Amino acid sequence: MMDAFGHLLGGFAVALQPAHLAYVFLGCLLGTVIGVLPGIGPAAAIALLLPITYGIEPTAALIMLCGIYYGAMYGGSTTSILINTPGESSSVMTALDGYAMARNGRAGAALAIAAIASFVAGTLSVVLLSLLAVPLAGFALKFGPAEYFTLMLFAMTSVAALTGPSLSKGLLAMFLGLMLATVGIDLQSGQQRFTFDLPELQDGIGFIVVVVGLFAIAEVFCGLEDLLKGQSEVVRLSGRLWLTREEWRRSMMPILRGTGIGFFKGVLPGAGATIATILSYSVERMLSREKEKFGTGMIEGVAGPEAANNASTGGAMVPLLTLGVPGSGSTAVLLAAFIMYGLQPGPLLFEKRPDLVWGLIASMYIGNLVLLVLNLPLVGVFVRLLRIPIGLLLPMVVSISAIGIFAVNGNIFELYLALGFGVLGYAFRKLAIPVAPLVLSLVLGGMMEQSFRQAMTISGADPGVFVRSTICIVLLAASAVALSIPFIAPLLRRLAVRSSAT
């Protein structure tokens, strides 16, 4: 505990430097602005804004990217409340009662409780992250190649099994990501694989290319398609932008419960923010004396899921920073940003660059405060962004995407690749195939293969190496449980329906 406190103090010394404070502010502002734009979630926001960080030193750049991450997570709630269009799946539950509150003339209160819940949950989750970071990073030092392989397998299978309606589609996305990760020169043998003699593919398929294509360009296609079919109405901001005493009283416990649920779910790979918000909403509905009023503008239905949504960002940083393994699409993009700056998150980063890791964690405390200060008075300004015509906005997203991709290697071939991934992303959405497993396995694929081959080489090609340690057995069992959930959950639901009918 004292260790963490000492490190955190050092982190604040880094985060409170004027330049870093400015980057926290800029990251939160840009993240909120991008998050407010319909359809563009945190992963796309980080990928699109990555070029802005080129030329900035790594600590400042990562502080800014993390600001973008939780700024975008928060920004999504504004579109949910005002136009009933969640920027991403984790804001869907906020829309249920948030939009209803806005229709009832309580848009201001809904936005205010979203900001307050985000602040409280975000801050508490960073406190938990600070406390867990040191012991978990110490534990992660025990990991060898076999443990890392099974950990990555667990992260991927959990995300594949829990992020879509069908296990086969989740697994398809996962294996496609792994397939893409094998393109390029094999690091252990120097052998070129699946490059079709194209020099542009020798270094593999750029992560930014895939993320920008799948998230940003695909969103342009979907957004313009929605435009053809008619747009959602923006509810005018009305009512007091503050809560009544009664609303305060009703919101406090949902915020605390949402924080606990969100943090715990955020730490687990795959479960992520979406399931945390659904769970939080269900818990609040279950505990309420006015269950039937949920969906008609209950403030508990906004406070709980919003807290869960933002607490999950702190939770998601735990495995990313301590183990170097992201558990969601957004943290996978953050991992790619770390790697781009020549940094590998994990236990060794805590030893080699404590200034960076703890500076980043300390910046999250400041970032949550910045978000609150920024969002309460400026919500009216952000709302105006929603009035920018989609027909003007989305074409600009394509140009920003082009700049972002071209700026990395100055390679036109990568622009065509991104366009191809944009079309693929559009097809994925139409066919309800989740994108997160593909992104996650693309980022982790290379490391996973290396761990697999190293473990097998050390053991003399004996696959038994993957069941020799307790950590491996626990992780393999957890992967099996994650893969069985899509089969077990419908059975349990049917049993519940039958028992309630009799």
Added chain:
Amino acid sequence: MTQRPAASRLPAVLLLVATLATAAAYLRATLALPYPELADPLGPKIFPMLVSGGLFLCALLMVVDLRRAGDGRTAILLEGNQPFDTRSTLMVLGITAWTGAYFFAFERAGFVLSTAIFLAGLMHVFHRGHVVTNLCTAAGFTAGAWLLFTRVLSVRLPQGLLPF
């Protein structure tokens, strides 16, 4: 739950076929990889072979998913699917072609020229009837982005036909 008409199953069947084709092509390409002399004992083929095996497994799961529709339930593979309508498909093809042309011109004509024309064209279609606004936005955004990225952030953008 009701059984869906065969037409709505078509995208799912096409997805199954595409998965099988991808798995087969990937396995074939994997088997064609030469084995280098200086490789680790497992070599560069083993992991891709496992991945192609995983893709075949996905195809098998899809078949199981689709077969569920046979006993009157909705196939899981169809859950959440959105219909592909002709108008939307044509629109996506059109935007893809226009964006492809933009990327083709990105280096040849330069960032400023290609971006301004690309934006003006797309805005003309999707923000119809606001010619002046569209032209001003396209020109303003292009100039702003060029200034931000080249002058403030020192990102190199293609010059092309123009002197900047």
